[in-house]
Amino acid sequence: MYIGSGIQFDQSNGFGVDLKCSQDASGKLSGTATTNGGMQGTIEDGSRVVGDSVVFIINWGGSRGRYEGTLNPIDHILSGTTMDMNNPGSIAHWWCPTPV
Incomplete structure (x- = not known):
């Protein structure tokens, strides 16, 4: 799976998130995130895509x-x-409202 161009997703707690990221050949993710409320965060090291699975940590400050x-x-x-x-x-x- 490749999400290196970024994704948008909704959360059951009401937040929407716009993830702007890059993904290297090993699946490592880096980038930023912004909520629909304007909160900004950074994707932490160790975030990655493996096959059809993804794990990422966003530091929201x-x-x-x-x-x-x-x-x-x-x-x-x-x-x-x-x-x-x-x-x-x-x-x-959380879920992406459109196919990845």
Whole structure:
């Protein structure tokens, strides 16, 4: 899976996120994120795509979100869960509204 041109996704907690990223040949991701509320974050080292799965951490400037997702092989929708790493009980679902 390649998401190096960036993706947009919605979260079950009401936030929308615009992820502007690059992806190298090994799957490593780097870049920035912006929510529909204007909050800005940075993709941390260790974020990567492996096959049809993705794991990335966004540092939102105080809080850190860990995002894990997989690509549905039928409809090519990328979706998963996110967790606030400072408050692990805070979990939301996320999904790209268009195929990846």
